Amino acid sequence: MKFESFSGEAKKVKFRGGYNILLKGKPEGAVKVMPEPKVLYLPLRSERFTFSEVLVKDGDRVNGGDALARDPDNHDVPLLTPRAGTVRLKALENHIVLEDVAHRDEHADIAEEEMSHIAQEMGAGGIKRYKLLSLGAWQFFYDAFTGALPDPLGTPQAIIISTLSLEPFVTRGDVLLHKRLLNFTRGLEHLQSLLEYQPIYLAMPDVSSEFANLVRNQIRGYAWAKMLEVPLTYPYDNFAILARRLELRRDKGPIWGVRTEGVLAVDRALTMTKPCTVRIVSVGGMGVNGPAHLKVVPGYPIERIREKYVFEPAARVINGGVLTGRAFTAEDVGIDAECRGITVLPELREREFLGFIRPGWSRSSYSDCFLSSMRKRFAERLTTGMRGEERPCVACNFCEEVCPAGIMPYLVHKYLYADLIEEAEQARVDLCVECGLCSYVCPSKIDVRKQLIEAKVLIEKEKEEIRQEQLRQEEARKQAEEKTE
Ligand code: SF4
Ligand code: SF4
Incomplete structure (x- = not known):
């Protein structure tokens, strides 16, 4: 990896390990819009969050952008409703169900009196951080070493921004950035305004592509942004790996990791004061009919996506990428607030007697994903x-x-x-x-x-x-x- 600031200084950084995974079922770059849902099923749990403090009552009518619940163990990060609708609390375990869902309608869920109170206590920086948290942008931030949600009031020693998504088949950074480069650079500027002198590292693919060149041109002149050119090998986009390679030490203070969707959410929250409730989610893998990127909202029924895209009768549907995702269970009904992709693998359900000693490539397994050996580059089924x-x-x-x-x-x-x-x-x-x-x-x-x-x-x-x-x-x-x- 090479990194350079736009003032010209350049330094080589080395990686170890890693592996290029090439699998069939890669989603296409175009984003398809799923039909508007009539009912939403908002999970009260996602990978990092448990929204245990419910803020609404059964039968309440809510507007798009309202907070339905929050996670008291994660800086009160809110679960926002993406649409107006009627709340049903007991209809489905571990979910808030929203009925009579209206088409797009959103407002900024920010109380003016709270804002003036924050302005007095913490100044303009405090208002920005408050907006990021209450408008749903803060949930896109990660502690680089632990993956946890950082303290929104803390000061990091550096921010690492990754435009790469190297795990198959999570949403790609270039797909998110299509026609939104201006929003991205504005988001970067907002992030910089939260810091004093701490650096921002921007991880980009080390290849010369149209996309990479566009980004480079767009941020030329930002002396505070240091560009990292990263080989396209999994998992070199991992925040902890990048931080270690940059010799950033854990004991010197937190390092924030933000992906492309996070920078765009920062722009939406701070430029437009709008809630961040739309997600671009990939759907890919061998069990998918026409792998694609989908525009959906949290709570969108997984079954609707399954009906349209999953052609395998027996398929394992995974929330996230093939390597780190978790298989959905019957209890997971709606897309959760952190979902970055859906991966579908054809499943062999029957375990064969002494299957492990039988020859052949395809044998039953209880695990989500294995390849078993490193092979020459070709797209694996x-x-x-x-x-x-x-x-x-x-x-x-x-x-x-x-x-x-x-x-x-x-x-x-x-x-x-x-x-x-x-x-x-x-x-x-x-x-x-x-x-x-x-x-x-x-x-x-x-x-x-x-x-x-x-x-x-x-x-x-x-x-x-x-x-x-x-x-x-x-x-x-x-x-x-x-x-x-
Ligand atoms: S999961 Fe952990 S041990 Fe396994 S390859 Fe990745 S970093 Fe190494
Ligand atoms: S068999 Fe598996 S655990 Fe053992 S050395 Fe090989 S890869 Fe590692």
Whole structure:
């Protein structure tokens, strides 16, 4: 990777691991508009958020842009309704259902008296941050290292903006930017206005394309923006990988990661004071009839998309990309607020007796996606049964070869299998960026990514318990000292 500021200075940055995934079912660049829905099913959960604080009552009539609920554990990030309608709270578990949905109608859900109150306390910067949060743009921000929602009142040491989407088949940055380059550059300017002197890094593909040249020309003259030219290899667009390669240290303060859709949402919130409730969602994969990008709103019925695009009777429908997404269950009825794509894989449901020793490419599997070996570049026909069933690790080393974090996934897998948590921690599980490449290339179909994520959670929990125990001991020691005095 090469990065340069527009003042001319250039520096080479190296990546390790990674793998070019070429699969059939890539969505086309054009955006199709789905028919307006009569009923919306807004999930109260998404990948990062749980909207547990419901702000509306059953039977309430709401307007587009109103907050229906918020997540108290994530800086009160709101769940906005994209359309006017009547609220039904008990119609479907874990969802807010909106009936009698009106066609487009939205207003800015910002109370003037609150704005003046914020202006007095925090000034113009405070108003901008308040707008970003209440108009739904803040939910597009990520902490580069943890993926969590950053504190909207915090100051980052840097912002990394990625125009790349390298995981198949999430929404592509160039599709989002089509005819919206001006909105994008305005969004960048708004982001810059939230900072004092901290840099903004803009990750772009290292190829010379019409799109890349347009962006380059558009931001020429922005001395505060440093361009990163990134090879088109998954997962080099990952914020944690980019931050590490830029030698930005976690202990020096938060780093915000924002993708193209986030920059456009910032522009919408701060230029137009409008809620960010429309999403461009890709629908791709081997089980899809005419892979495409769709314009939908959160709460849009998944069944309507399924009817139109999924031709396989037995298909696994995944919320997100093939490597990091989660399969939808029967409980997921509407598109959630964070959905970036829908991937559909033909599913082999029947498990065959001794299937793992039978020859052939297509065998039953319980995991979302595996490739099993790195092969020459050609578009793979990916199904859930590709390359057979789970077997023991054969020490092929493929997972280490592709791991962009420089760890040895097979070693961690072995430690975890033997319950050796301390050894797993020493093998630097914490560096895992959860890209899923280790699971994808594993010929034994071991879901190494899942094991590493579970190990990280376990280690973090144990560390927290130790911290709490130390605090308790410290408190007890202080109390004992006070008594003796
Ligand atoms: S160990 Fe983590 S970072 Fe490395 S390939 Fe697996 S999921 Fe990706
Ligand atoms: S975990 Fe899978 S990819 Fe890694 S060494 Fe073992 S068999 Fe190979």
